[in-house]
Amino acid sequence: MKKTAKILSLALAAAMTLSAFAGCGNGNGGSNASSGTESKGTSSAASQNSEASTESTAAGGDGYTITMAYLGNEQPNQDAVMAKIDEQVQKDLGMSFEGLLMGFGEYQQKLNLMLSGGDKLDILPVVSNLANSYINAKQIVNLADYIDEYGKGILEFMGEDVAKSGAVNGFIYGIPSNKESASQAGIVMRKDIVDELQIDVDAIKTYDDLTPIFEKVKAAHPELDCISGTNLVTQIQTWDPLSDSFGVLMNDGQDTTVVNLYETEEYKVRLNRIKDWYQTGYIKLDAATTTETSSNLVKAGTLFSYLSPIKPGFLVQENVSCGQEMVTAYIGKDDGSVSNIICSGNVNYIDWGIAQQSEDKVKAMQFLNYAYTSPEWNNLMNFGIEGEDYARVEGSEVYIDYPEGKDASSAYHLNMGWHLPNQFKGYVWNGQPEDVWQQYKDFNASATYSKAFGFFYDSSSVATELTALSGVESEYKKPLETGSVSDVEATLKDFNDKLYAAGLQKVMDLKQEQLDAWLATQE
Secondary structure, X not given: OHHHHHHHXXXXXHHHHOOOOOOOOOOOOOOOOOOOOOOOOOHHHHHHHHHHHHHHHHHOOOOOEEEEEEXXXXXXXXXXXXXXXXXXXXXXXXXXXXXEEEOOOOHHHHHHHHHHHOOOOOEEEEEHHHHHHHXXXXXXXXXXXXXXXXXXXXXXXXXXXXXXXXXXOOEEEEEEOEOOOOEOEEEEEEHXXXXXXXXXXXXXXXXXXXXXXXXXXXXXXXXXEEEEOOOOOOOOOOOEOOOOOOOEEHHHHOOOOOEOHHHOHHHHHHHHHHHHHHHHOOEOOOOOOOOOOHHHHHHOOOEEEEEEEOOOOHHHHHHHHHOOOEEEEEOOOOOOOOOOEEOHHHHOOEEEEEEOXXXXXXXXXXXXXXXXXXXXHHHHHHHOOEOOOEEEOOOOOOEEEOOOOOOOOOOOOOOOOOOOOEHHHOOEEEOEOOOHHHHHHHHHHOOEEXXXXXXXXXXXXXXXXXXXXXXXXXXXXXXXXXXXXXXXXHHHHHHHHHHHHOOHHHHHHHHHHHHHHHHHOOO
């Protein structure tokens, strides 16, 4: 695993250089440095930013408009912030900027329409499990043709192996966002109920530890659902999904034989446990079909807890989302041991790529280099305009907060640093640990790396099978994993029979063949 070791060392070196680091997941504000030495917002990265700007300007910005699709929710002051970003990009690169905001529920369809329709588009987020379809449809650019010459700033701080890790058979489809990469999940609970019932949070280690807690909560508060969500079985991940979970590596990715997750004993045990919870009345009855988020259910006063990925500083965002104070506990394997795994999909969950229809791919690559090295751009995108949407916290070089008289209802606050190219270049939102990036680094360093870390399989030859498998999964997975089926054993058998009929074995065999060949190159 020499190459993997090299990738890991480079990843940690990059994190140190940036002063800190998934799934997967969640907006968490931003900071320049764990130590605070680089968190003066813009001045610390002035030389890097100047170099990126000089390189691009020398090549000639010529007023080219960069069109970038990104994820998030519509914000107050949105138009003013976009105008300010355009002004900043014109100043730094001699290019104009147009941001295309897309919600999580619509972005895949919108991007597909833009990519197939040839609309004006330069930069797009590439979710790892969609990369193959974009590559096969020739809708995105191979960054290998551009990054060495026009992405020097990216390569310098990320390291070549990390910067080029979003690749299938040498085709670099995108550059990973700088975020936490480890995948460790747990339970998120209302603190007022925890305090009232004197629940020992530190004693929670496994799924089974939750059963007596739910019993106590239901007895004291029959009006509450104890838990909800469609991730009750698979949120606590102890396997490498190998992109799509149609063939996985068990034992925290340490086994290298591809198996069917849905036939494993671990999966069956979890299903039966969740079924017991459902029958006892602990799980929200419509958990399989509700479109309401768990945090909104907590805010509405109908839910006690939910499962979620957990990371340093996690509770800051959850307290805001839930409208009250929450507490968390990590949940590991059934034997009580911790499961904290990093797979390829964690690091490359969302990468940034260039659309094939970009009218100037060199300028698009220059812009990406700028987006990864510019603190001004990252702060504007994530937090808006200083003095209008955020203000520096007195006495701190790293913290920012809402200006007096402003809050989330009146100020721009995208809060999607984990999704943006480089949140490490931004400020830290007040309430986060000041050394949050160092904590991310430590969190990642504590993880178990899958033996397939760095591997993405080429699924082009099984595209038809994957479509069919996804259809079967959408029919069975949610009902099974929320406990709402009448007979777990019979339903699970039907699920697996239909998966194999849809081509699961063919997909697993392909993964195994490609994984074996890839592993042979790592020795």
